[in-house]
Amino acid sequence: MEAKQLSYLELRDIHKSYYLGKEEFPVLKGIDLDFDLGDFVSILGESGGGKSTLMNIIGGLDCQFQGSVTVDGQRLDHHDEKAMDTYRRDTIGYIYQSYNLISHLSVLDNVLIPLDMTTLNKTKRIQRAKELLARVGLTEQARKYPNQLSGGQKQRVAIARALASDPKIIIADEPTGALDSQNTQEVLQILDEIAKDGRLVITVTHSQAVADAGSRIVHLADGQIDHNQRLHDPYPVSDKPRIQSKLLPASVSYKVAAKHFKYNFWRNFLIVIGTAIGLFAVMLFSGLGNGISGYINKQVTDMVNPQVVSVSRYQKPAQTSAGGGKQGGADQQAQQPQQAATTQASTTGTTSQPKVTSAQISRLKNVKHITAVDKVYSASTVTAKKGSKAVTMTNLANWNASATTNTIKKGNKPGKGEIVVDRDSVAKKLAGNNWQSLIGKTITLNYQTQNKAGKKVTVKLTAKVSGITATSNSMGMANDNYVNTATLTSAMKAANVSTAATSVAVNIDHLDNVKSVTKKINKLETSSKRQFSATSISSMISTIQTYVSLATNVLAAIAAISLVVSALMIIVTMYMSVSARTKEIGILRALGESKRNVRQLFISESLIIGVLSAVLATVLAFVGEFIANSLLSNIANFAFVQISLGNVITVFIVALIIALLAALLPARSAAKLNPIDALAAE
Numbered sequence: 001m002e003a004k005q006l007s008y009l010e011l012r013d014i015h016k017s018y019y020l021g022k023e024e025f026p027v028l029k030g031i032d033l034d035f036d037l038g039d040f041v042s043i044l045g046e047s048g049g050g051k052s053t054l055m056n057i058i059g060g061l062d063c064q065f066q067g068s069v070t071v072d073g074q075r076l077d078h079h080d081e082k083a084m085d086t087y088r089r090d091t092i093g094y095i096y097q098s099y100n101l102i103s104h105l106s107v108l109d110n111v112l113i114p115l116d117m118t119t120l121n122k123t124k125r126i127q128r129a130k131e132l133l134a135r136v137g138l139t140e141q142a143r144k145y146p147n148q149l150s151g152g153q154k155q156r157v158a159i160a161r162a163l164a165s166d167p168k169i170i171i172a173d174e175p176t177g178a179l180d181s182q183n184t185q186e187v188l189q190i191l192d193e194i195a196k197d198g199r200l201v202i203t204v205t206h207s208q209a210v211a212d213a214g215s216r217i218v219h220l221a222d223g224q225i226d227h228n229q230r231l232h233d234p235y236p237v238s239d240k241p242r243i244q245s246k247l248l249p250a251s252v253s254y255k256v257a258a259k260h261f262k263y264n265f266w267r268n269f270l271i272v273i274g275t276a277i278g279l280f281a282v283m284l285f286s287g288l289g290n291g292i293s294g295y296i297n298k299q300v301t302d303m304v305n306p307q308v309v310s311v312s313r314y315q316k317p318a319q320t321s322a323g324g325g326k327q328g329g330a331d332q333q334a335q336q337p338q339q340a341a342t343t344q345a346s347t348t349g350t351t352s353q354p355k356v357t358s359a360q361i362s363r364l365k366n367v368k369h370i371t372a373v374d375k376v377y378s379a380s381t382v383t384a385k386k387g388s389k390a391v392t393m394t395n396l397a398n399w400n401a402s403a404t405t406n407t408i409k410k411g412n413k414p415g416k417g418e419i420v421v422d423r424d425s426v427a428k429k430l431a432g433n434n435w436q437s438l439i440g441k442t443i444t445l446n447y448q449t450q451n452k453a454g455k456k457v458t459v460k461l462t463a464k465v466s467g468i469t470a471t472s473n474s475m476g477m478a479n480d481n482y483v484n485t486a487t488l489t490s491a492m493k494a495a496n497v498s499t500a501a502t503s504v505a506v507n508i509d510h511l512d513n514v515k516s517v518t519k520k521i522n523k524l525e526t527s528s529k530r531q532f533s534a535t536s537i538s539s540m541i542s543t544i545q546t547y548v549s550l551a552t553n554v555l556a557a558i559a560a561i562s563l564v565v566s567a568l569m570i571i572v573t574m575y576m577s578v579s580a581r582t583k584e585i586g587i588l589r590a591l592g593e594s595k596r597n598v599r600q601l602f603i604s605e606s607l608i609i610g611v612l613s614a615v616l617a618t619v620l621a622f623v624g625e626f627i628a629n630s631l632l633s634n635i636a637n638f639a640f641v642q643i644s645l646g647n648v649i650t651v652f653i654v655a656l657i658i659a660l661l662a663a664l665l666p667a668r669s670a671a672k673l674n675p676i677d678a679l680a681a682e
């Protein structure tokens with residue numbers, strides 16, 4: 001043994017066996033080797049002798065062996081995955097017999113992969129990639145894809161890529177095995193120049209001619225070095241500053257994933273369409289829910305002021321069920337007949353319904369948030385006459401807080417001595433098609449009721465028409481003929497009819513307080529007896545809306561089932577992608593990418609599918625919204641589909657979650673692949 005200085009790369013007592021079941025196949029049986037920078041070493045030996053195995057150990061891909069590898073004075077810890085990733089990224093450049101270029105990346109992009117793991121900025125990275133391609137004579141081919149190149153050109157791309165990160169060791173596993181003699185000579189010359197650069201080139205070969213081109217030949221036989229021949233001294237090594245390596249940034253995974261997406265555009269696009277259809281349906285149904293809720297809300301609030309609560313005296317329903325005794329459900333039963341209090345409360349003296357007293361009105365007025373309490377009078381079967389024409393109004397009420405000017409289509413609310421009448425059932429009958437002309441005209445009205453003494457009397461009044469009302473549908477909550485309160489009460493007084501009211505309309509300061517105030521009114525008691533029964537229109541709306549949202553949520557959920565199919569589609573595609581890209585995974589790992597980088601690669605591709613699906617779904621949904629609303633505009637001039645920003649955001653989140661979950665398992669199995677096995681994949 002010659003006494004030597006510390007070598008750059010030292011292998012000590014390397015043993016390696018493969019196992020088939022329990023059976024051991026020893027391949028390397030104690031290898032001791034030293035390598036210096038500037039050397040161009042060829043490893044010769046019989047086929048199956050363990051040359052590639054040794055290269056994988058030197059290259060940091062194989063960690064299952066005994067012995068030690070020391071690089072630049074540092075012993076490698078083959079069980080420290082991160083350290084090994086760094087070692088491959090930083091120190092090793094690989095050249096393979098079968099080139100191992102990534103087919104969906106251009107020549108330039110292939111060379112850029114290791115450069116993305118350096119601290120160079122983008123301009124410098126591209127500049128270096130182009131310089132390396134120029135050095136191997138491929139400037140013209142930079143934009144081509146690997147399958148558009150000859151074998152010799154591919155091998156030169158592989159050399160440029162191996163040099164990109166400025167590694168100290170270049171491992172070339174039969175680099176000329178697939179090349180003709182011309183290309184072989186060129187490649188050998190490049191390898192020699194690489195050694196001249198002060199790098200260590202180790203090449204595996206079967207060819208004596210190739211071996212002779214180097215500076216040293218090592219011969220492997222029966223798992224040991226049997227021959228070690230120096231042809232010439234290593235090239236001198238200068239201390240040039242080296243390019244520093246760094247971890248691959250996540251953004252690069254996205255870029256590579258996007259390129260792969262583009263490369264397999266149609267397959268991926270079909271998956272995007274499949275996923276987008278599910279998302280689109282979810283979005284459209286949610287929008288339909290919003291639209292219908294909005295429509296109901298508008299219909300109701302157009303007719304009735306939603307800030308008004310109708311309040312009447314609370315009555316126990318005990319008398320109606322004589323044998324029923326005291327039952328728990330009394331409250332609900334009591335409220336039912338009161339719901340339409342505005343329209344039903346009759347001024348006829350015969351009604352058994354108790355009146356709301358002025359003391360009770362004062363009490364209500366004192367409740368916080370209540371701004372006004374109006375008595376509600378309502379009469380049915382009222383005869384209205386104008387000249388010789390007469391019509392019967394189904395309902396006539398005083399203009400009270402529950403009335404809303406939204407219903408007035410023409411003219412104004414009734415002032416003193418005035419009335420507003422319904423367009424279709426009254427105005428058109430009295431004035432024909434020219435119903436607007438009724439405004440300003442005086443009509444006479446009369447209806448029958450009982451006076452304070454219980455006698456039948458006729459209440460008569462005249463009023464000037466100040467406005468015409470109309471409601472777009474008949475949900476039965478509107479009372480479209482309203483006469484001014486003072487005008488009605490003075491006519492009632494003239495006929496000696498009681499002006500006590502069975503129901504009052506309570507106005508609340510803000511819509512948000514309606515629910516709580518309604519509750520409060522229902523809880524008001526006098527000597528532990530409940531006094532009032534209050535019904536707010538908003539509670540009815542919210543009940544209806546609960547059903548609407550339930551129905552649309554069920555529809556959206558049914559649509560969401562198709563998303564499970566989408567998720568499965570993504571999972572299958574990702575698994576297919578992993579198996580189709582096994583070799584690529586091996587190459588990336590050999591280049592120094594970590595397991596995490598590989599996982600990231602597949603997750604980012606899936607996320608790209610997710611985001612594009614959500615974008616497409618959004619576009620489709622808004623087109624769908626436009627079409628649906630145009631078609632439905634025949635039914636009512638209202639946007640029945642209203643996709644909200646919230647719906648869009650939800651769909652994006654759902655799409656991302658699906659994509660992420662779908663990618664998780666395939667990405668994990670990709671990351672777990674053994675780089676050597678991955679590289680051996682076809």
Ligand SMILES: Nc1ncnc2c1ncn2[C@@H]1O[C@H](COP(=O)(O)OP(=O)(O)OP(=O)(O)O)[C@@H](O)[C@H]1O
Pocket residue numbers: 018019027045046047048049050051052053054
């Ligand atoms: N993953 C593996 N599992 C089991 N045996 C293996 C495995 N990889 C290689 N071997 C065996 O180890 C031995 C050495 O293989 P290796 O590829 O290192 O030889 P080589 O010298 O590079 O051969 P060649 O010159 O033909 O490429 C061979 O007998 C091979 O069959």
